[in-house]
Amino acid sequence: MAKNRLSRILSRVVDIKPGEERIALLLFSYFFLITAPFMIIKSVRDGMYLDELGADMLPYAYATALLVGLVVSFHSKLQAKISRKLLILSSLAFFILTAVLFFLLFPKVSKGWTWLPLIYWIWANVFVVVIVTQFWMVVNDVFNPREAKRLIGFFGSGGILGGIVGGVLAWQFAKPNQSYKLLLFVLALLAACTVCVWAIFSWLKRSQWVMSGGGQKPGARSQEPQQAGFKACLNTVRMDSYLKLLAAVVTLTGIVSTLIDWQSKRVFEHWPTVEKNLTAFFGKFNAGLLLFSLIFQILMTSNLIKRFGIRLPLMIYPAILLLCSMGIAGLPILLFAIAIKGSDKSLSYSVNQSARELLYIPVAPEKKYKAKAFIDMFLNRFSKASVGVILLGVFLVVPLRPDRPYLRVQNLRVQIVSLVSACFIFVWIFLNLKVSKEYVSTVKEKLGREWERGDRIVDRAMDVETAKLVFDALESKNRSPDLYAMHLYDLLKKDKLTPEIKKLVGYESDEIRVASLGVLMEAEESPWTVHPDEELPPEVLQKEIREIMELDSYHQLMNGFADKVIQEKGQDAETAKMELAKAISLMDAGSPLAGRLDELLRDESSLVGRYAMEAAAKFKAREHVPLLIRKLADPSTREDARAALEKYGAKIIGMLGDYLEDPAEPPAVREAVTSVLAGIGTPDVAEFLLQALAGGQEELQSDLIDALDKIRSRTPNLPVSVEAVRMLIVKEVVHYTHEKKPSAVINIFKLLGLVYSHEDIFRAYQNIQVRTKDSVAYALELLDYTIEKEMRDLIFPVLEDFTAANKTV
């Protein structure tokens, strides 16, 4: 009951699925309980540092970020050795103990310990890098990309809310020179966070939650031996082009953000209304900007990411910073300082953080943890440290001199830093474009092709026509020596009488030599059996047979033979007609005997029909087409007729179309005609099939779509109208909504494959069919990036309903 109420309340605020309520709320609280203390720690850090050491000493503070690299390395090693739960709980215990220590030592700052704010600065940086990264690791463990994309805005809001609460506490309770007392709040919040983390892991264990990332559970070590030392983490990034791009983006983000941090602090430090209680100002400022972020996060982040994917949200952040950077260069006043710092932090905590975390999701789990450790923990800090060097360079170029007014020099430094920022932002935008493109490729890589089309496998692995000819040759052996000889000649003519086939079809001669062929001796030996090994050389044989078949006397004789056998009934006559039809199939198109084919095609025997159709396929006479189409109705002749008609090619599209569109024709004939058209497969056929579909051939809908899919699989550049396909998809969506038929889902994918990358759509379909939690998520993710919004809005409800109805495993 209570669970249902919780589900109802949450589902109004966030797109949450049943079963996710508790873990989502716990993660929301977890993020809240780490950002609230961090905002207090940060306000104390900035206020104390500027009070005691000043903004000119900030480059050294930034440079200490390098020391954080050592901590990162240690953290990575720990991460590989101990469970996720133990890692996080012991980290929280460490920060609680050290916070107590700082609380006890800060009174000594006024007694000459002016270096203590610098130590505290380092500690605060270690705190944020370790604690926040651990939170996102847990999110990546628990949710797959699709779930994360849906819920990330909700978790992010928890973090922003925590930041606002922390900021307000700092603003309200900070007293000049006694801001360290705010650490008491930090201790209380971290204690609550410890309880929350405990609850998360206990719940995951109790509920046997299926983890994303190959089922690796938080706390469990990877199946593969992990070497998560600094070098291993560095190599993981170095060897992967996608991770290298991510690393470059994070580095540039860090550089620009730190340059902006210095610019704003420079202005705040000496602004008359601010300088008296800097900690309280930072608390108020941080709370205000996070409030703005929260509104932005709720209203915009999830929608932006869902609507536009990753690219646009990744672009918004640097673009706005570029504008603000130009503003503060022109007017280095409090308003612009607040605007640039506010934009940086609000967008960083909302859109950028959410989009960046999504970028990690398609990375394999064994790579992800190492890469995350290196990029987020080390590179991010390294970028800040490098700003220390950049700023010292700027200070050297524009030094403080007694003959120049202090504020004028500082303003000039702010302007130069703006120009440097602008240069970095341009590169950053370029790399963001690249990384968002690579993201799609990485998602595609995740989606393995589960199976290949059966027809492609058959086409690649064997020659179906020759195989059939061999089987018929063997079958003919017990029926008629002449028919058997004609089959051998056919194989020879087609250059298919390989030594293996020769041995197989002429087994008597191999009896003694090849013991393994003894299995074929079951058939009674016939005295007239042809011995292929003893025949004339192939070229001589072919020449002689061709010459005989060109003789007028031969045709006269054969015509007489035809007159006789065509009228006859019985098994012997059937064999004779088969021989006649086979003989005609071996002749050239202009042969006078071809005129007798019409009669043979009308014969009731499927065996006679088989050879007659073979001959008809060779001569391609239009008058035989109706007879061939008639044979599509009979299951025993359908496949031979289909193959024969297919060989006619595009010239009979119109005739086939007439049959297809005639409702009086038997359904089996119309279905087979569709299959013939698919086999012909020209762009004209595709256009005709699309028109037939649009014309409302309801009973043939699936066959027509299947035919189009076959054509598209062989012709990647097939021109198909998106609008026509959209209309057909609408029909299938209606079918699915009313009848819940899985065939409608298959049809939707086949139709999508006509206008988007057939390969990508086929992969997505296969992964949805595989039905594991991750395969479905990655498939939907790929579709998200492959198809247009209008089409997405049309089919996603169907796919989500279909995957929910066909439970994932």
Place this chain on the structure above:
Amino acid sequence: MIINKREKNSVVIFDIEGEIKRSDITDVTLHQLVKDQLETGKKHILLNFEKVEFIDSFGVGEILASYISTHNLGGKLKLARISKKLFLIFQVTMLTKVLDIVEDEETALQGFFKD
């Protein structure tokens, strides 16, 4: 030709008796029987060839069409207990490159879930 259907561990087994030839066709073809099973969501098909004496080009077409239909839907089709004589012809005509042919039914059934 007689075709009997049975099921074991969610695998549909067709026991075929006689010759798969165009001259010996039943009301419903083998391919149609396979397609009917695929439509009901059954994707593991086993053709028991123990009592199949011979096949002609029509039979080859039926088997390959069944294989393609099954495979295109992500299913699997296997042949079991095929005679040595037929297996040799399958080898020479390269049908063994495409079709999954196993010795007995038990091996086939295990194979469906192992692959």
